[in-house]
Amino acid sequence: MRLDPVRLVQAVIVLFVVALLLSEGLLYAPGARPRLTVDQSFRALGGGQLALYTNASGSFAANLAQSVFALTQPSPPTEVYYYYDSNYPVSYSSIADWYGLTQHLSVVASARGLPFNLTIVDAAGLAGLLRQPPRANTVLMGPWIRLGGTLVWAGDTLGRYEGTPIAPGASFGKLIPVPNGSARFLPGIQVGGTGIVYSNRSAFSDAVYLAYPYAIAGGAFRTSEVQAANGRVLGYLDGSWTNWAAFPIGGGTIVDLAAPTYDVVRLSFSLVNLLESGAWTPSSTLVGISAFSVTANAPYSSVALLAAPGAGMHVCAFSVEVDYLAPFASRSCD
Amino acid sequence: MVLLVGTGLRLLLAPLTSQYDPAIFGESSATMALGGGPYTYLIVYPTDWVLVLNLIGRTAALFLPANALVAAPTAVLTLGLTLGGLEPTSYPVPLVALLEKGFVLLFDLAMAGLLYAIVQEWTGDRLKARLVFAAWFLNPFVIIESGVHGAFDVIPTFFVIASFYLWYHDRPLSAGAAFGLGVMVKVYPLLLLPLFGAALLARRDLAPLRRAMSVLWFGLGTAGIVALSLWPPGIFQQYLQIVGTGPSVGESHGGFGPWSLSAFPGLGGWRRWLFLNTAPVALISTVIAFGLVTLFAVYYARRAPAGSWHAPLTYAAIGSVFAILLSFSVAQPQYLLWILPWLLLAAIVERRFRTVAAAVTLGGSAFYVIGLAGPLYLVQPTAIFTHWISFSLIDAAVLGSPTYGPWVELVTTVSVFLLLVYAALQALRRLRRPTAGGVVVAA
Numbered sequence: 001m002r003l004d005p006v007r008l009v010q011a012v013i014v015l016f017v018v019a020l021l022l023s024e025g026l027l028y029a030p031g032a033r034p035r036l037t038v039d040q041s042f043r044a045l046g047g048g049q050l051a052l053y054t055n056a057s058g059s060f061a062a063n064l065a066q067s068v069f070a071l072t073q074p075s076p077p078t079e080v081y082y083y084y085d086s087n088y089p090v091s092y093s094s095i096a097d098w099y100g101l102t103q104h105l106s107v108v109a110s111a112r113g114l115p116f117n118l119t120i121v122d123a124a125g126l127a128g129l130l131r132q133p134p135r136a137n138t139v140l141m142g143p144w145i146r147l148g149g150t151l152v153w154a155g156d157t158l159g160r161y162e163g164t165p166i167a168p169g170a171s172f173g174k175l176i177p178v179p180n181g182s183a184r185f186l187p188g189i190q191v192g193g194t195g196i197v198y199s200n201r202s203a204f205s206d207a208v209y210l211a212y213p214y215a216i217a218g219g220a221f222r223t224s225e226v227q228a229a230n231g232r233v234l235g236y237l238d239g240s241w242t243n244w245a246a247f248p249i250g251g252g253t254i255v256d257l258a259a260p261t262y263d264v265v266r267l268s269f270s271l272v273n274l275l276e277s278g279a280w281t282p283s284s285t286l287v288g289i290s291a292f293s294v295t296a297n298a299p300y301s302s303v304a305l306l307a308a309p310g311a312g313m314h315v316c317a318f319s320v321e322v323d324y325l326a327p328f329a330s331r332s333c334d
Numbered sequence: 335m336v337l338l339v340g341t342g343l344r345l346l347l348a349p350l351t352s353q354y355d356p357a358i359f360g361e362s363s364a365t366m367a368l369g370g371g372p373y374t375y376l377i378v379y380p381t382d383w384v385l386v387l388n389l390i391g392r393t394a395a396l397f398l399p400a401n402a403l404v405a406a407p408t409a410v411l412t413l414g415l416t417l418g419g420l421e422p423t424s425y426p427v428p429l430v431a432l433l434e435k436g437f438v439l440l441f442d443l444a445m446a447g448l449l450y451a452i453v454q455e456w457t458g459d460r461l462k463a464r465l466v467f468a469a470w471f472l473n474p475f476v477i478i479e480s481g482v483h484g485a486f487d488v489i490p491t492f493f494v495i496a497s498f499y500l501w502y503h504d505r506p507l508s509a510g511a512a513f514g515l516g517v518m519v520k521v522y523p524l525l526l527l528p529l530f531g532a533a534l535l536a537r538r539d540l541a542p543l544r545r546a547m548s549v550l551w552f553g554l555g556t557a558g559i560v561a562l563s564l565w566p567p568g569i570f571q572q573y574l575q576i577v578g579t580g581p582s583v584g585e586s587h588g589g590f591g592p593w594s595l596s597a598f599p600g601l602g603g604w605r606r607w608l609f610l611n612t613a614p615v616a617l618i619s620t621v622i623a624f625g626l627v628t629l630f631a632v633y634y635a636r637r638a639p640a641g642s643w644h645a646p647l648t649y650a651a652i653g654s655v656f657a658i659l660l661s662f663s664v665a666q667p668q669y670l671l672w673i674l675p676w677l678l679l680a681a682i683v684e685r686r687f688r689t690v691a692a693a694v695t696l697g698g699s700a701f702y703v704i705g706l707a708g709p710l711y712l713v714q715p716t717a718i719f720t721h722w723i724s725f726s727l728i729d730a731a732v733l734g735s736p737t738y739g740p741w742v743e744l745v746t747t748v749s750v751f752l753l754l755v756y757a758a759l760q761a762l763r764r765l766r767r768p769t770a771g772g773v774v775v776a777a
Binding site: 006008009010012013015016019020021022023024026027028033034035036060061062063080086095103104107111136166168170171172173196197199213214260262263265266278301323324326327328 | 337364367369372374375376392401406412415424447448451454496505508509515558561563564576605606609645
């Protein structure tokens with residue numbers, strides 16, 4: 001039997017359309033998309049105790065980490081300012097990644113349903129932001145942090161920044177840092193370490209799923225110094241070094257990720273997890289961590305007893321799926 | 335034997351090789367298998383390819399946990415970092431790679447069959463038809479694209495050629511649907527719209543009313559596919575936002591297009607200017623490409639004899655696609671799949687094009703073996719993720735040479751650019767020569 005090529009070509013078209021319809025059904029038909037649900041609620045039990053009820057179920061196998069924090073501010077930040085200025089050179093990153101991270105952050109936050117307003121500011125805009133409330137002095141960052149701001153620094157070593165814009169018509173160029181930049185932010189804190197990819201996660205990294213293992217050789221923090229400065233180890237560990245740490249500075253915080261920013265996918269998830277958990281400030285207390293799994297046939301339930309937080313404090317539970325690319329996370333507070 | 339060898343080679347290569355794009359495809363598939371939406375993972379392709387990736391992820395998730403569709407061992411992360419972010423930081427596990435590339439393989443087969451049918455019709459010579467089948471299906475560049483890269487450019491190109499084929503076989507609704515599918519998988523067929531317009535006008539064998547009705551059916555076919563693809567609320571806005579935001583996820587310049595000239599030493603300022611002006615540069619290059627295709631379309635519409643479409647359309651298509659590749663702000667190696675089927679059609683009947691087809695095959699393959707894809711774009715080496723060999727390291731050594739690395743890249747990209755200019759001029763000469771009947775005698 002001779003095959004009619006015209007009909008065969010038409011058959012390919014029909015089959016492809018059927019495949020598209022099937023895929024759309026799997027994405028948009030009620031109950032067809034893979035789902036994961038975690039309900040977390042607190043109940044006061046009296047006697048200074050709280051109960052955390054957790055119920056999780058899903059249509060696929062998922063691994064989750066749950067962390068409970070006592071903290072003063074129960075809501076994650078909604079206003080985030082991102083410094084990007086193409087007039088300045090890039091270090092331990094690329095101009096595309098420097099900009100592209102903003103898109104990834106927005107998409108991840110949107111997938112979580114977070115009320116997250118990301119504003120890109122250039123050098124002039126950054127200066128304007130840091131001058132709030134208005135002040136006359138030229139040292140802007142330190143006072144702004146001390147008044148309660150949080151600086152999240154990623155890319156080159158903390159404090160290595162370029163003050164001179166690229167000349168018009170010149171190439172992207174190499175960063176020539178201002179002298180003693182690092183000392184302006186964390187005087188007395190030594191940086192070091194030799195690794196560029198760490199393998200071990202800290203307790204906080206496990207709790208909140210900060211899955212960014214990269215590091216800048218010579219830019220990491222010694223965990224003992226972080227703790228001595230009343231800071232918090234956030235990231236991965238390589239012996240006595242960590243690639244990510246938070247330091248209290250007056251009323252604010254410096255969060256430094258001493259790592260290149262090439263892997264914008266992992267970085268965006270990690271940053272959103274950090275912000276959504278609301279627990280990067282060293283003043284927050286990690287009350288507990290647990291890990292659990294759900295499968296299509298095996299939901300999860302638990303009740304945990306916790307000490308009630310002190311006056312002016314709240315307790316929040318943050319559950320996040322600890323699988324690469326998984327978009328799910330959930331946060332509940334008392 | 336051709337089927338066996340071509341399929342076997344692809345299936346052998348598919349599961350154990352990866353590259354930047356398969357990593358992205360794997361990550362997109364995995365995100366949807368983990369409950370994400372179509373654009374929860376930032377990917378710059380239109381909806382229909384994302385829907386295919388969803389099918390791949392959901393199929394793989396029948397056999398593997400959804401959180402195991404991509405792998406990211408420490409060695410991969412270290413390599414990625416060592417090469418300055420120019421390597422993917424995950425790879426699709428063998429099953430996912432096999433499914434994605436298996437899907438592309440199906441269209442390699444479909445394309446081979448379509449080329450067979452066209453040559454059979456064009457020349458009446460079954461041997462030539464078999465030759466073009468083998469020339470496509472056993473083409474080393476095509477095998478690398480399908481089996482290693484997993485690039486899906488064969489899919490929109492199949493639909494473009496299928497659309498013309500169906501149009502000339504009086505199937506306007508199917509022809510329109512094919513065009514719509516081509517656009518919704520990858521946007522480039524939109525640039526060929528003038529050529530489609532010329533093909534619609536060139537049907538002087540149809541009575542005006544019937545031609546008008548055929549055009550209407552074509553439009554309905556296209557509209558139906560676009561509606562099918564874009565009906566979910568917000569999906570089109572999401573896609574537009576991803577591709578339209580300044581120096582965005584999909585930004586790049588270079589490859590082997592004219593912008594490859596910016597690889598010359600001392601032109602760093604120009605490369606920076608190109609990056610910072612991605613959007614207007616892309617817009618201007620799109621307008622130029624569209625204008626050049628329109629010129630070819632006008633030639634075609636004025637000179638195509640009624641009822642004998644093969645030769646004039648093939649040469650007009652060759653000229654048009656070359657015009658796109660030579661003017662577009664980015665021309666990645668896999669874009670050569672847009673032109674190769676047309677070149678093979680022409681090469682079967684005209685000796686002059688055999689050299690060009692061979693050169694495109696060799697040049698395209700060279701891009702992968704030695705990992706050269708243009709100055710500003712990501713290095714795309716062939717990579718085999720086993721514990722004992724990785725071409726990535728070889729590529730890093732070659733390109734890392736401060737003396738030779740930049741020049742090797744520049745020479746390769748500019749050479750292919752010049753080759754494409756030559757081929758486009760050949761197509762223009764063919765188009766200006768009057769054609770008679772359905773067979774073009776080789777010069």
